[in-house]
Amino acid sequence: MKNLLLGIGWGWLVATAAAAGSLTNRTFDPYFVGFETDPAMDYGGASVVSVHSLVCRGISRFLPVSYAAPAYEFFFAAGLSTFQHEVFGHGSRGREFRLHPEYAFGLDFSGGTGLNKDPETMEQLLAIAAAGTESDTILAHRILKDLYAGDDTDASKIPLMAIAKIDFSLYCLITEDPGDSPADFVEAYTNGNDVAYWLISRQAQRRGGDPAAVWDNDYVVDFSDPLLQDNYDDVRAAAIWNLVDPAALAAMYGYVVDHVVRGRTQVRPPVVPLGGEFGLTVGTRAFMGLAEVTRFLDLYLVTPGPLVNVYVRDLDSSLDRTYGAGGGLHRIPLGPRAALSLQADFWEEPESEEDLYDGTGWNASGELSFMFGQTVGLSAKVGGKSAGFFPGTPLADGVYGGAGLLVAF
Numbered sequence: 001m002k003n004l005l006l007g008i009g010w011g012w013l014v015a016t017a018a019a020a021g022s023l024t025n026r027t028f029d030p031y032f033v034g035f036e037t038d039p040a041m042d043y044g045g046a047s048v049v050s051v052h053s054l055v056c057r058g059i060s061r062f063l064p065v066s067y068a069a070p071a072y073e074f075f076f077a078a079g080l081s082t083f084q085h086e087v088f089g090h091g092s093r094g095r096e097f098r099l100h101p102e103y104a105f106g107l108d109f110s111g112g113t114g115l116n117k118d119p120e121t122m123e124q125l126l127a128i129a130a131a132g133t134e135s136d137t138i139l140a141h142r143i144l145k146d147l148y149a150g151d152d153t154d155a156s157k158i159p160l161m162a163i164a165k166i167d168f169s170l171y172c173l174i175t176e177d178p179g180d181s182p183a184d185f186v187e188a189y190t191n192g193n194d195v196a197y198w199l200i201s202r203q204a205q206r207r208g209g210d211p212a213a214v215w216d217n218d219y220v221v222d223f224s225d226p227l228l229q230d231n232y233d234d235v236r237a238a239a240i241w242n243l244v245d246p247a248a249l250a251a252m253y254g255y256v257v258d259h260v261v262r263g264r265t266q267v268r269p270p271v272v273p274l275g276g277e278f279g280l281t282v283g284t285r286a287f288m289g290l291a292e293v294t295r296f297l298d299l300y301l302v303t304p305g306p307l308v309n310v311y312v313r314d315l316d317s318s319l320d321r322t323y324g325a326g327g328g329l330h331r332i333p334l335g336p337r338a339a340l341s342l343q344a345d346f347w348e349e350p351e352s353e354e355d356l357y358d359g360t361g362w363n364a365s366g367e368l369s370f371m372f373g374q375t376v377g378l379s380a381k382v383g384g385k386s387a388g389f390f391p392g393t394p395l396a397d398g399v400y401g402g403a404g405l406l407v408a409f
Contacts, residue, residue, distance in 0.1 A: 029053065029146070029154050030377060034404015038096040039131065041392040043381075043402040044088030045139030045164075049157055052080050056156035066263035070159065077160040078109045081136055081167060086111040089135030090194075093128045096394060112192060118212040122205040123290060123356055125214055127395060129197040130288035133168035137285055138392040140165040140248070144283060147251055148300050149307035149331040150339075152266035155259035158251050165248050168286060171195050172239035178221070179229045190217045198288050199231050205291075206353040227353060230318040234293045238286035241295045247283035277304040289389045291354035292317040294324075306332040306341075317352035324348065326363075337377070341367040345390060357388040369406065377406035 031050040036043035052073075059072050086103050090113035094101035100116035113132075119125040143161035147153050175195040176184035189196040197214075203225055204214050213219045222228070247269070254269040271279030279302035286295045292315045301308035310327035324347025331339040345363040365383030372378075382401040385393050394400050 030371070030406040030408040032379060032404050032406055034379065034402055036381075036402030037394060037400040039088070039092035039135070039392065039394065040095075040402070041088050041092055041131075041135040041138040042142060043404055044092065045084055045135065045142055046404070048080050048084050048088070048139065049143060049160060052076055052160050053154050053156055060156075060265075066260050069156070069260060073156050073159040074163070077163045080160060081139075081163045082109050082111040084139050084164065085132040085136050085167060086113045088139075089113075089132035090128055092135065093124075093131040097124045097128075099124070099128075115215070118215050120211065122201055122209065122211050122214070123395070125211045126198060126201045126205065126290045127389070129194050129201055130290070132194050133171055134287055134391055136164040136167040137242075137287060141285060144247055144251065145300075145307055145309060145330045147267075147269055148247070148271070148281065148302055150333075152264075152268045155255055155265060155267040158255040158259070158267070162248065162252060165245065166243065168288075169239040169243045172235050175232075177229075178223060178232055182221070182223050186221060189221070195235060195288075199228060199235070202231055202291065202354055203228055205356070227318055231293075234316050234318055235288060238288075238293045238295050241284050242286040243284075245284045247281045247298070247300060250281060271300075271302050278302060287391045289315065290395075291352040291356050292350055294391075306330055306339075313347070315347060315350045317350040317354070319352055320350040322348040322350040324361075337371040339369050341369075341381075343383075347390075349388060361386045361388045361390065363390045363393060371406060371408070375408050377408070379404050379406055 031054055032046045033050060034043045034047065055076050056073050060069065082105065091101040091103060094113065094115055097119065099119065102114045102116065104112045119128060140161045143157045146157070172195050175193055176188050178185040178199070185196060189200055200219060200221055201214055203222065204219055206227065209219055250271070251269040254267045258264045258267040271281045273279050281300045283298040283300060284296065285298065286293065294313050294315045296311050296313040298309060298311045307330040309330060312323065312325045315322045315324060324345065326343065326345030328341065328343035330341045332341065334340055343365045347361050349357045349359055349361060363383065363385040365381055367379065367381035369379040370377050380401070380403040382399065383393065384399050385397060387395065387397040389395060
């Protein structure tokens, strides 16, 4: 899969190589490094973004020609997306459950996560199987919000957003159909395909299977189970939904036109103008939950102050469909050096054969960033939630949070 992602990056290079320009401005976002309550997908992703931006900034000093930027920006995005997928995806859920994950990476940008303890429940295994694409989608969404909020943002982040964004869809679309090719589906499972693992884990949860047997590839798949095919069809539909994201496509357009062709380091994607400094765009996201596939429809309102992001989503268990909604304000200015972000979410758990959660779920969080001067600052967030799955947050109910250092130069 990562080889395909690299091919996409090189495709952008070929498509834009005729438009030579120089990278003209040198204002960069603060770099971030920090920690977060596991699963550390959000702040882990913010640190990965900073590494990518720092590497690309360094290369641009020695190769300040804009048409060459896609070559190294997509190249390092492919590798760092794999790192995010494994370490802050599968690994972060493994750490959340104290299963002591370990990692392996290849020169072809492949990666794998192992566990030194077997998962104790199917709930844990479901969360671990879904976590790789979940974490990449969390990373892509944060970059998108930064791109549409406030002033212009580092254009080099956009290739990382794009590759992280399509991780979920590619994984789903390359997974063999269990109804058409059972042998290939089982081979995908034994080779560590995340979507096959997730589908089989859902079946095992319904049938009281042993999580250790599923993890060790010893589970015998029941292909007569109609929900196996229904779950597969649902996740394929979610993969296509995730791809047709107008906000992400507009960001790619801005990347080519403003960054590659015109040589701008800072860009802001085009939006539907509403007059003054206001604009509007929409986006799509999707995740594998523990007993459902969930699809988000985002509305982004660009303002002179914060970015307003509201959404609705469905939660489809193949037996029942329920809905959720939420919204937030991203980067509310608190003077020239501070910004506050707020988020609130609620949803209704669908009925399912997996029988893991029921009732109404909720999540709420806030994040404060503050620069002490021109070069050093802090960022911290705290949140609380009900028990159950919400993307990028712990499964248990209670408080979570994180903190990190901001450095600008």
